[in-house]
Amino acid sequence: MNNSILTPRPTREGKGGGSFKCDIILCGVGGQGILSIATIIGEAAMNENLYIKQAEVHGMSQRGGDVQSNLRISSNPIASDLISKGGADVIISMEPMEALRYLPYLNKEGWIITSSAPFINIPNYPDLEDIKAELAKLPHVIAIDIEQIAKDNQVPRSANVILLGAAQKAIGIEYDKIEAAIRRVFVRKGEAVVEANIKALALGKAAQK
Amino acid sequence: MEKKLLLGDEAVALGALHAGLSGVYAYPGTPSTEITEFIQLHPLAKERKVHSRWCTNEKTAMEAALGMSFMGKRALVCMKHVGMNVCADPFVNSAMTGVNGGVVVLVADDPSMHSSQDEQDSRFYGKFAMIPTFEPSSQQEAYDMMEAAFDYSEQQCLPVLMRVTTRMAHSRAVVQVKDEARPENEMNYNAVAANWVLLPANARKRNDKVTAQQAQLEEDAANSKFNIGPSPVPSLVGRGGKCPLGIIASGIAYNYVQEALNSQLSTLNFQLLKISQYPLPKKLVRDLLNNCEKVMVVEEGQPFIEEQVRGVFESQNIQGRLTGELPRTGELTPDCVAAALNEELGVKNEESGINSQLSTLNSQLVVARPPQLCQGCGHRDVYAALNEVLKEYENPRVFGDIGCYTLGFLPPYRAIHSCVDMGASITMAKGASDAGQWPAVAIIGDSTFTHSGMTGLLDAVNEKANITVIISDNLTTAMTGGQDSAGTNKFEAICLGLGVEPEHLHVVVPLPKNMPEITRIIREEINYKGVSVIIPQRECIQTFKRKAKAKKQNPL
Numbered sequence: 001m002n003n004s005i006l007t008p009r010p011t012r013e014g015k016g017g018g019s020f021k022c023d024i025i026l027c028g029v030g031g032q033g034i035l036s037i038a039t040i041i042g043e044a045a046m047n048e049n050l051y052i053k054q055a056e057v058h059g060m061s062q063r064g065g066d067v068q069s070n071l072r073i074s075s076n077p078i079a080s081d082l083i084s085k086g087g088a089d090v091i092i093s094m095e096p097m098e099a100l101r102y103l104p105y106l107n108k109e110g111w112i113i114t115s116s117a118p119f120i121n122i123p124n125y126p127d128l129e130d131i132k133a134e135l136a137k138l139p140h141v142i143a144i145d146i147e148q149i150a151k152d153n154q155v156p157r158s159a160n161v162i163l164l165g166a167a168q169k170a171i172g173i174e175y176d177k178i179e180a181a182i183r184r185v186f187v188r189k190g191e192a193v194v195e196a197n198i199k200a201l202a203l204g205k206a207a208q209k
Numbered sequence: 210m211e212k213k214l215l216l217g218d219e220a221v222a223l224g225a226l227h228a229g230l231s232g233v234y235a236y237p238g239t240p241s242t243e244i245t246e247f248i249q250l251h252p253l254a255k256e257r258k259v260h261s262r263w264c265t266n267e268k269t270a271m272e273a274a275l276g277m278s279f280m281g282k283r284a285l286v287c288m289k290h291v292g293m294n295v296c297a298d299p300f301v302n303s304a305m306t307g308v309n310g311g312v313v314v315l316v317a318d319d320p321s322m323h324s325s326q327d328e329q330d331s332r333f334y335g336k337f338a339m340i341p342t343f344e345p346s347s348q349q350e351a352y353d354m355m356e357a358a359f360d361y362s363e364q365q366c367l368p369v370l371m372r373v374t375t376r377m378a379h380s381r382a383v384v385q386v387k388d389e390a391r392p393e394n395e396m397n398y399n400a401v402a403a404n405w406v407l408l409p410a411n412a413r414k415r416n417d418k419v420t421a422q423q424a425q426l427e428e429d430a431a432n433s434k435f436n437i438g439p440s441p442v443p444s445l446v447g448r449g450g451k452c453p454l455g456i457i458a459s460g461i462a463y464n465y466v467q468e469a470l471n472s473q474l475s476t477l478n479f480q481l482l483k484i485s486q487y488p489l490p491k492k493l494v495r496d497l498l499n500n501c502e503k504v505m506v507v508e509e510g511q512p513f514i515e516e517q518v519r520g521v522f523e524s525q526n527i528q529g530r531l532t533g534e535l536p537r538t539g540e541l542t543p544d545c546v547a548a549a550l551n552e553e554l555g556v557k558n559e560e561s562g563i564n565s566q567l568s569t570l571n572s573q574l575v576v577a578r579p580p581q582l583c584q585g586c587g588h589r590d591v592y593a594a595l596n597e598v599l600k601e602y603e604n605p606r607v608f609g610d611i612g613c614y615t616l617g618f619l620p621p622y623r624a625i626h627s628c629v630d631m632g633a634s635i636t637m638a639k640g641a642s643d644a645g646q647w648p649a650v651a652i653i654g655d656s657t658f659t660h661s662g663m664t665g666l667l668d669a670v671n672e673k674a675n676i677t678v679i680i681s682d683n684l685t686t687a688m689t690g691g692q693d694s695a696g697t698n699k700f701e702a703i704c705l706g707l708g709v710e711p712e713h714l715h716v717v718v719p720l721p722k723n724m725p726e727i728t729r730i731i732r733e734e735i736n737y738k739g740v741s742v743i744i745p746q747r748e749c750i751q752t753f754k755r756k757a758k759a760k761k762q763n764p765l
Contacts, residue, residue, distance in 0.1 A: 029578065046214050046383060055380040056216075057323065063613065065580035079467035080543040081380040087543075100572035108570075121581065126574045134572050189762075 020050065020075040022171050023083045025102045027068040028094030029119045033160040036185075037092060038071050040164060044173050044181035045073045055081045064121055066098055073173075090170045092163060095119045096131045096143065109140070111170035113163060116143040142166050144207045150200065158200035165204020175205060210385045217377040220348040220384050221287075221315060222247035224355025229391040231282035231310070232260030234270035236660060237689035238289030239324040240378035241317035245287055246692075253390055263686075265695040266631070266660040267292035271299040274312055278368075279405065281397035282310040283359050290318040290329050295631065295661065301338040303368045305407055305415045309400040311362035313355065314340075315371045317378045320510050321540035324688075326611075326630070328538065330510035335370040335487060339419050341426050342370040342487040343435065344460040348382040350435065350485065356391070357435075365422065374509045375540070376461050423488060431490035439480040439497040452478045454553050455501030457494065457514060459484040462507040462541055469547035479554065484508075489517050498526075505529055505553060509541050528553070581616055587747035588614040590719035591681050592622040594727040595650070598735065605648045606641055610634035610662070612654035613688045614681055625652065632661030638676040639669045647675055648735045655682040659696035663703060669740050670708040677734050678742045680704075681719075683749035691752040704742045713737055719745040 024041070026034040038054055045052050055070040070083045085104050091112045093099035099114040106112070112135065118128055135141050144166060150159040161182070168175055179198055186194045215223065222244045225233065235245040248254045249261045260277070264270035267288045274284035288296065293316050300314060316331040335342035343358050345351040351373065358369040403411050430436060439455060456479060458466040463483050470479070482497045484490070498504055498518075506515040506529035515529040528534045534549045535541065550556075582589050591614075599605040609615055609625030610633060617624040627637055634651035642649040653662050658680050669676055680700055686692040696703060704714050713734060717727050727745065734741035 030580065042214055042381065046212070051383065052214060053380060053382050055376055057379070063580035063583060063616065064578075066578040078382075079464045079471055081376045081382075081461070081464060082543055084468070084543040084547065097575060098578075101575045103570040103572050106570055122576065122578055124576050126576060130574055134574055138570070 020073070020172065022073045022090065022173075023088045024071040024073070024090045024092060024171065025068055025083060025088045025105055026071060026092050027066070027098045027102055029098065029121065030064050030067045032067075032094040032119070034067060034069055034092075034094055037160050037164050038069050040161070040178065040181050040185050041071060041073070041171065041173070043185050044177045047181065047184075048173070048177065050075055051078045053078045053081050066101060068098075068102065090167060092167050094146075094160065094163065096128070096135065097126060100131065100134060111140040111142070111167070112138060113142045113167040113170060115146045115159070115163060117145050117147050140170070142170075142207060144204075146204075149203055149207075153199065153203055155196045155200045155203070158197050161197045161200035162204040162207075165201040166207045168201075168205055169208050175201075211388060212383050213386055214381055215348055215352070215384045216243055216379060216381050217345075217348050217351050217373055218243035218317075218379070219247045220352040221355060221371070221373070222251070223384075223386055224352040225283075225285045225313065225359075226251060226253050226259070227352075227387050227390045228311075228356040228359045229283050229393045230254075230259055230285055230359075231257075231393045232274065232277045233285045233287060234260070234264050234274045234277075235287035236264050236267050236270055236292060237686050237692045238267075238292050238317070239689055240319060240373075240375045241287045241289050241292075241315065242689045242692070243378070244285075244315065246690075257393060263692050263695070267296035268299060271296040271303070271314070274314075275299060275303055275306065275308075278308045278310040278312045279400045280310065281399060282394045284310065284312050286312070286314045288314075288316055289325065290316055290331050291325060291327065291630065292316070293329075293331055293334055297334070300334065300340075300368075302407060304338045304340050304419050305412050306405045307366040307415065307419075308362055308368055309366075309397070310394050311359035312368040313358045313362060313371055314368055315373065318372060318374045318510055320374055323375055326628070328510065330513055331370065331372045332487065332510070332513045335372070336513075338370075339423060340368055340370050341365065341430070342372060344372045344485050344487070345377060345435075346458075346460050346463040346483065346485055348377070348380070348384050351377065352384050352386060354435065354485075361429075365426065367419070367422070372460070374461055376509075427488045427490055430486045430488055431492045433486040433490075435483075435485035436490060436493060437481075437483040439482045439493065439500060452480050452501045453503065454479045454550075455482065455497040455504040456480070456550070457482045457484060457497065457504060457506045457508075457518070459508045459514060462509045462546065465541055465543045465546035466507050466550065468543045469550045484514060489514055494518055502526065503528065503553065505534060505549065507535065507541065507546055507549075579619055581619065582613060583750050585750040586613070587683055587719040587745060587750075588617065588681055589622075590721060590724070590727075590747075591652070591679065591745045592617045592624045593721075594719070594724055594731060595652070595679070596622060596624055597724070598728050598731045599648065599650070601732070602648050602735070604646075605650065606638075606646055607650045607652060608634040608637040608641065610651070610653040610657050611688075612657050613683075614652060614654055617652070630661075631657050632665055635662050635669060635676070635678055636665035638678070639665065639672070639674040642675045643672075649676045650735070651676060651678045653678070653680055654687070655680060655684065655696055655700065656686040656692075656694040658700070659694070659703075663707065666704070666709070666740070666742075667707045673739050675738050676740055677731070678740065679731075680742060680744045682744050682746040683752075684746070685749045685752045687749040687751065691749060691755065700744050700746075704744075709740055709742050713739065713741040714744075715742070716744045716746055719747050
C-alpha cells in the first residue's frame with residue numbers, strides 16, 4: 001500500500017520526452033500580481049497533463065508586505081506543497097530585494113528572473129546599487145525594468161507577463177504553450193486584453209539570455 | 210470525472226456541493242474564507258438556492274447549521290481556528306443533540322500564525338467534544354472526504370469535524386471531481402425532541418450514548434480508507450526482527466514525509482502509518498509500535514497524536530515535537546521533516562536528494578517588509594486624528610481589536626496597546642476604566658463590532674463606563690478580502706438601541722480635510738464622563754477600487 005512513497009524523486013531532464021520537474025518561487029509585494037503569473041503557468045501545465053501544486057499566501061500579509069507563492073510542476077506526482085531549501089529551479093520576482101529574500105531556496109544552478117525596479121514602501125530599504133551587485137554575483141540572473149518596458153510598449157497593465165516571458169526558458173515549458181494558456185486565461189476579458197498580454201510575453205521573451 | 214485545479218478550500222467547497230449540501234454557514238477568517246466564497250459563486254449553488262450568505266459570527270453560523278440539520282438537510286460550517294472558540298458552546302453541545310441531516314464543521318488552523326493570534330490545534334476540540342475528526346492530506350482527499358464526512362455524520366448521528374491547515378487551505382492541486390452532484394436531502398421531521406432538548410435528564414442519556422459510541426468511532430477509524438498502514442516491510446518478513454523506524458504522519462505532514470522518503474532510501478527499513486481520521490485508532494498505532502524499534506510522530510500543529518502515544522510513561526522510543534527532533538512550535542516544512550528523518554535513518558544530508566542541491570546562497574541585504582494599512586485607507590485618518598488628540602493626555606490607553614486596523618500597532622502610528630480576540634477592545638476598555646484608567650479608548654471595526662462587540666457595549670452602557678468607543682466603519686470585512694459586513698448602515702441604530710446617548714454618538718467621514726472636526730469630537734467625547742461612540746465611516750479603499758474597476762468594465 002505504501003509503494004507510492006518509493007517512487008524516485010523526479011529529475012529535470014528538459015523538454016521532449018523523459019521526466020519534467022520545475023519548482024518555482026514567485027514573489028513580490030502584496031498587490032503586484034504574482035498570482036496571475038502562477039495562474040498562467042498552472043493553466044499551461046495542466047493542459048500538458050503535468051502534476052501541479054501551488055501554495056499561496058492570503059490574508060494579512062497581502063497588505064503591502066512581502067508575498068510569495070510556491071509553484072511546483074512535475075511529470076511525476078508531487079508530495080510536498082512547499083519547496084525545500086535549495087530546491088527551487090527558478091525565482092520569479094516582481095521586485096529585486098524580494099528576489100534575494102528567497103535565495104536559500106534556490107538550487108545552485110537555479111535562475112532568478114526579476115524586475116529591476118525597487119518597490120520602496122519601508123524606511124530602511126537597502127541601497128539599490130548593493131542589491132544590483134548582489135544579483136550580479138549570481139550565475140543565472142535576468143533583471144529587467146518590466147514597468148518601463150510595459151509603459152514604452154503600451155501594455156502598462158501587463159508588466160507581470162513580461163516577467164513571465166523572460167522566465168519561459170528557465171521554466172522549460174514551450175513558448176507556444178504559454179501563449180495558448182494566456183489566451184485561455186484572459187479570453188473572458190476580451191481580445192484587447194489577450195493581445196496585450198501576448199505582446200507582453202513576446203517582449204519578455206526578447207529579454208531572455 | 211473532470212479535472213480541476215483547485216485550492217484546498219475550493220476542493221472542500223465543491224466536495225460539499227457535490228455531497229448534496231443545502232447550506233453553508235460561516236464568518237470570514239483566513240485561511241477558511243474561500244470555501245464560502247466558492248459556494249456563493251458556484252452555479253449549482255445558485256440553481257439549488259444553497260444558503261451561503263455570511264453570518265454575524267461563528268456561533269450564529271453553527272446554530273443555524275444545527276437548525277438546518279434538525280430539518281433533515283446537510284449543512285457545512287466554516288471558520289478559522291480561533292472562530293472555534295466563539296462557537297465552542299454550540300459545537301460541543303452538538304454532540305449531545307446529535308444531528309439529523311449531516312453536519313460538517315470545517316476548521317482551518319493556522320500554524321505559524323500567518324494571519325492569527327495563536328496556533329491552537331482544533332483536533333483537541335474534536336476529542337473533548339467526542340466528535341469524529343477528519344484531516345485530509347491532499348486536495349483530492351479533501352474533496353473526497355466531504356461526501357464521506359456527510360455520510361458518516363448521518364450514519365453516526367454526530368457532526369464531523371474536518372480540520373485543515375493553512376498549506377492545505379491555500380494550496381492548489383489538480384483534483385478529479387464527479388460529474389454529477391448527489392441530490393439534496395428532503396426536509397423531514399425525524400428529529401426527536403428528547404435528543405434536542407438538552408434538559409439534564411435528556412442530556413445524561415445522550416451523554417451515555419455518545420460516550421458508548423466512541424469505541425465504534427475508533428474502530429471505524431482503524432478501518433478507514435483515509436488511514437493507511439502500517440504495511441509489513443518485505444525485508445523483515447520471516448526474520449522476526451523489528452523495523453528500525455516507524456513513522457506516524459497526519460494531514461499535511463504526510464506530504465513532507467513522502468517528500469523526504471521519495472528523495473532517498475529505497476533500501477531503508479521504515480514503516481509508515483498515515484492518520485487522517487480520528488479518534489486515534491490505537492490498534493494501528495500499537496501495530497506500528499510492535500513492529501518498530503522507534504516511532505517518530507510527524508503532525509502539523511500541536512503534539513496531539515504524540516501526547517496520546519507517549520502517555521505518561523515518557524517512552525524513550527517515541528519521538529517528535531515533544532522530544533526536539535521536530536520543532537516544538539510553528540509550521541512544519543519539508544526541510545525540518547527531512548532533516549529529522551535523515552537523522553533517524555542514518556542518511557547523511559548530502560546523500561539525500563533534497564539536500565544535495567542545498568543552496569549556500571544567502572543575502573545580508575534583505576530587510577523585513579511588514580504589511581501595512583493601504584494608501585488612502587480611512588483607518589489611517591482615524592489613527593492620525595486619534596494620535597493628535599491623545600498627545601494632550603498623560604497616559605492614554607487604546608484597546609484595539611481584530612482587523613486591518615490592528616496594523617495601527619506598527620509605525621508610523623504605534624496607536625494601540627492591545628489586541629486579543631474579536632470584540633475585546635470595548636470590554637477591555639471598560640475593565641481598564643473600572644480600574645481607574647482615563648482616557649480609555651476602544652477601536653473596533655464594523656464587522657468585528659457586530660461579530661462580538663455589541664454585547665460588550667451594552668455592559669458599558671449599563672454601567673455608564675467612562676470609555677470612548679471608535680467604530681471604524683469601512684462598510685466591509687476588509688482584512689479577509691472584502692466580504693459583506695452584517696451591520697452596514699445599521700450602526701447608529703444599533704448603538705442607540707443599546708442605550709448610547711444620542712448626543713454622544715457621532716458619525717464622521719475620515720478624510721484629511723475633516724481633521725479639525727474629527728479631533729474636536731474625539732477630544733470632547735474623551736472628556737465626557739460616560740460612554741461615547743464615534744463612527745468614522747468611509748468605504749474600504751480596496752472594495753472601492755474593485756467596484757470602480759468592475760463598473761468601468763461593465764458600465765451597466
